[in-house]
Amino acid sequence: MSFSDVVARTFRPLSSRKVRVAVATVLAAYAAEYGLGWTEEMLLTVVSVGVALILGIAHEDAGQKQQKSS
Numbered sequence: 001m002s003f004s005d006v007v008a009r010t011f012r013p014l015s016s017r018k019v020r021v022a023v024a025t026v027l028a029a030y031a032a033e034y035g036l037g038w039t040e041e042m043l044l045t046v047v048s049v050g051v052a053l054i055l056g057i058a059h060e061d062a063g064q065k066q067q068k069s070s
Helices: 003-015 017-036 040-069
Strands: none
Touching: 003 017, 017 040
């Protein structure tokens, strides 16, 4: 297995919008916890928006999948 195969396999999940939102949400949560100085309410808001986006994307994907099978 070549180096380029390893890199491609490592970053392939980032092609998913849900994975990108999850990574961004986790990074924002860690940044808030260790340096941004956000309140707990702000942190929960950011995490909640991330979860809502992931659920919305999943709902959209399910609708597209159902539409294709019809």
